[in-house]
Amino acid sequence: MDSCTYAACGDAISLYAESVEDSGLRTMTLVDNWTSPEQLRSVLYKAYLDEKLEGAVFVGDIPIPMIRKAHHLCSAFKMVEDPDDMFNTSVPSDRFYDDFGLEFDFIASQDTLGFSYFYYNLCGDGPQEISSDIYTGRIKPTFDGEQGYAQINAYLSKLVRIKSEHNVVDHIMSYTGSGSFSNSLVAWKDESVTLEEQFPDAFRSSDGARFYIFAMYPFPKDTLRKELARTDLDLALFHEHGVPDRQYVSDNPPVNGIGAYYEDARRRIRSQIATQLRYGHPEEETIAALKAKYDLDDSWFSDLHDPRTAKADSLYDLKTGIVLDDIHRWNPNPLVTIFDACYNADFREKDCVASSYIFGSGRSVVSLGNSVNVLQDKSSSDLLGLLSAGYSVGQYAMMTNILESHIIGDPTFSFTPSDSSVPAPDFHNGDCDYWLSVLENDVRTDVRGLALYKLHALGYEGLPQLLYEVYSESGEYMLRLQAMHLAAYYSGTNYKKILLAALDDPYEFIRRKAVYFAGRTGDPVFVESVARMYLRDYTSKRIRFNITSTAPFWGPAALPDAVEALIDSSSVYADKQAAKERLVRPLRDGMSISESVRKTFSSAENLQASRFYVSVLRNMPYPFLTDKVLEYMADSSLPIDLRVQLAEALGWYVRSDTREGIVERCRALLSAQGENMSPELKDELYKTVNRLEAYLR
Template sequence: MVRKLIFLTAFSLLLTYGVEAAGKGFAIVVDQSTYTACKAEIDAYSTLLEREGFSPSLLSGEWKQPDELRQQLHHLYLHHQLEGAILIGQIPVPMIRDAQHLTSAFKMDQERFPKRDSSVPSDRFYDDFDLRFDDLGSDEEEPLLHYYSLRGDSPQYIQSDIYSGRLKPTRQGEEGYQQIRSYFRKLLLEREQQNPLDVVVAYTGEGSFSNSLTAWRNQGMMMREQIPAAFRNKSSAKFLFFNMYPYMKELVTEQLRRMDLDLMLFHEHGTPDRQYLTALPHTKESEEQMEAGRRLFRQALRRAGDVQQQEKLKQTWMELYRIDTLWFAGADDPKQRVADSLLDLQTGIVLDDVPLISPNARMVIFDACYNGDFREERYIAGEYIFADGKTLATFANSVNVLQDKSSTDLLGLLGLGFRIGEWAREINILESHIIGDPTFRFAGDVADQVDLRTTDTAYWLALYNKADHPDLKGLALHKLSDLGYPGMAEFLTKAYNESPYYSVRLQAFLLLQLYGGDHFAQLLEKSINDPYEFIRRKSVYAMGAIGSDHFIPYLVKIYLDNYLDERVHFNVTFTFDRMDFDAMEAEMKRQLDQNISYPDKEKVWEEFQHIFASRKRIAAMANDVTNREKPLKSRISAARMLRNNNYHKQVGDYLQVLTDTSEDASLRVALAEALGWFNNSYRREEIVAALREVAAQPQASQQLSNEINKSIARLEHFMQ
């Protein structure tokens, strides 16, 4: 097999060997300084890829902006069968703006907050060539960061053409080069092993899934379908919960150090520099409870800063809780500060812990916010792969992420021998990234029998029908949907109704949302009672996203009967203000009166009234959109609020504002963007018609037209 070496400058593409190889392409992208310092290790990695059937291309250069590199990767994709890429060292970081609908949860106000904070670091810029962007320039203080705005004429969904991984060191200079050299050395050693995916540990931190034991229990049932080899004994699959011990850090550390650990999955809250495992432990003794309270007061006082603010807080707390100053003692005591700090460290894993732990999990998934934020010099996911253990790849998020996101979609593919990149390409979002080698895979021969490149729908239909593994069936459903298989809505409905597998039903459920008609809405009447808690949870959310009053009886029943499904119950409350208020309240009263299982119906009714009133107050804030007496700032804020709160009944009022040329242009832009989030609404066709009307107005600004085009593309993607 002919090896291609490609050396790049900012202005040229020089092929050292011009012979096009027959194998699948893979780009090793590295800045020139890093390549010079780590040449032997990077070349050894390239040789390994050749042995595995790749035709590797080495792209070494200094890129001033991401566009140059993107063009070169696109060239390799078009002419050299490029399958994936690894970005090594100081490779420009695309900072994506005006694309928050491509994330799971990120909705930071781009006007109010600094550009660096309100943008999404994302390598989808490099691996999805159909996306189109406007160049907004680089960051003056951090030239590695380069800003882009998603264009209105771009696709408004992600469908990556290649997969990618980042290998950005967490140290500077020679220390950083040594990290990369050491990483490739351990990678080469581990890749010599034929290691199956058969040892898995999952940890659920405090605050994840509303601390629901039902949600925690169901993930084990799901993963047993996906990775059956890991369920052979009591140690090969472990599912840990935050309150098994007061502090779980030591136990988690022990698991991470296991020499046989293949996959570690964290469900937790996070920041670039911390994994939050637990909070203050639950206590039974009164003295322990009081000390926990005193610790919280001390922490709050230290965050307050100046003495005047501290005194104000003390007075407020003493009046509110009827306590004395002894509760605040020690806040400024250096010894007490150290003691509190040590206890705080027990509640999570911080950056400096990771090298000491030396994690051995070959792959780690961080279902958490910001743990993969590679715009930062140091970040949790990077520390894991550069530690001395055996961790070779992590999958993490560069910004915050939705808790109600399925973090194990198609995960069973990894146990069948698919490369991490092949798996991630099917399920990635704007913020999710492989940190490390995307070509790494566990032992398994099933993947070699699947042709991921084929566009033949007959092939994927046959695979769905004959595959034994549920995630192979799920993969086939994704491919059939991507290829526009005729009658896909009916096919997905049939797949959901007939499959005994949690994972197949979940993929059918998720994909069916992309199709118009009544198929998905009708499915919800059944999926609301699915045995898999996550499907029930998402069904509740989807009923609110559609907004039809038809769902009111179903939602009320779930609220009254499924209170032990904490996350499902929690999600129901967010639908209370999406439908007719009076009808929702009347149905709640009717079912509660008929329900003989509640010993204290008055208390249940009071709790509902309290939640209902709260949701009504939130909904009332959205009325500012149409209120010309309110300040423009308040109206724009209310419009942006609609992204998280789809108030379907008021759509007609919003459209009047949108189509009114006398309204402020910035308000109309914000409203046009917000209406694009109504992608499951029963009124979406009405919204699209109004957007088209505004787009046809000759006086529509370029900014407004751009936002309208984005929203139309998003809404019509859900009406195919």
């Protein structure tokens, strides 16, 4: 903590330290006027080596590292790194402090919003995957000065009281907001299965587990207010869209009746105008465009500047989201809240959703969320069941960290296992035989998932075959998911065998990700199975989206032709031509981007004229373009910044069958030209090699 915070909150900090020691951990208090992240990182690293430091909590004004050139460590963040707007184009991340293997180059420091921010590039010649050595959390007040110190004192007092209780995870609530999972009920329904695997105690009473989705109510906000007021709520999960100061919980609800249709349409038109004005478009031009698009007359805009209309629209909008003022009034009670959303834990800001939850007078003590935007198609509950086994929030987070994920609050907080006679396995044990025994004998799903991750980290040689056996034999959704995740890091045939089986897995998320991963390999062995999956799972929105966007990875015709052949040979479709129009045409139309990229890479002239399509490879690393990307990247006649961009694009081929060849050719280029190569290109090539080699174990 900083010295001013310690002077104002020392007594509360001492009581908190005692509560941590009551859980069996030793504590040390580090107080300084921290002038840079490097200063604190070196102290933490020394404590890790000398004192076996397990974790750290940052209280008060602790320097904020802002990370650049590390998009591959994020789930979704790929914003252009504008040097004139480093604040908004960097990722605030405490991986700087808790992963000692990552290496960084300092760029600059800036004072913004009253805090000091320190900007770093991730180095290419160090590790390119996150493997946190300790866990971290932040207790950063949302007010300055005395008000901020009062917040910290009140929070720590509440925390010490709650840590002395014995809370089993037997009451949970999950909410899925508008736009999450493409509003797919097929994707939503499986969470009741996965959470029962992870928190079985919550499924032993009528009110132990509650599941909500935005479509259940016109405006679900008030229902959520009542849920967050429950004093028995242990864990709340929000799957939603978000910004630092808002949870987007619902959209405009459907309306009935001609009058209601008309008023709803006018409100949506006003909303479109407001959006365009925020983007700097003139009002007159916006109105003219809307008139032309929808054939509207002036009556649609007659009350556009009426203060009563503006007030009504504002109140209507507030009914669709939870904002900071709501949280400050509600004082939420879930002990732990998980925000599967963008920006809700953006601790760059003075205040954010995650911080407001824990600093209220309610029982909330821990928030887990993201400091920037986050991928929708990711599993937000991997290994979450470790909490029900008695592991701390920090230990759980260590196993699932991405660059943007953070703990706001106490990382040492833990729940009480329902059966005290079954202790949690030793988190720090470094023996493969120990974790093999846990995998074989423990009945808790995510404890066995933890065993797989520990075996992976310890380099257990038999893991690829073991992962295949676990996937093939396990009846548990979450354990099969972890086996599929880990298998990607290994060469050999087991990964593809798992993916082929996963295309028909009962868990929608496994099927959804399996088709995504299968496409990235570029292997045509998957085409027939994916074609059958497309017809079978067509009503599953997220699966259909992933198949349509993945189809180009096998070339322009492979998957559409396979689907067409299945329709031709089927007796299900009465009108086969209509079926092809409805089912095959979207696949063929979906080839437009890949064909534009292919055309761009057909010549150096096209490539230099259309650099946007190089950036497309970050999301769509088409295997059939590997040789072209390598060719142009090695071409010394091309601009160096373009070659660096191409080298970076190659780093996204982590799941491609071409990744081993990419590593060989990048290493050959480094060996032949390394001494005379530009530092930027050299760094990016090392980064790409290290990224791909992590998936070639």
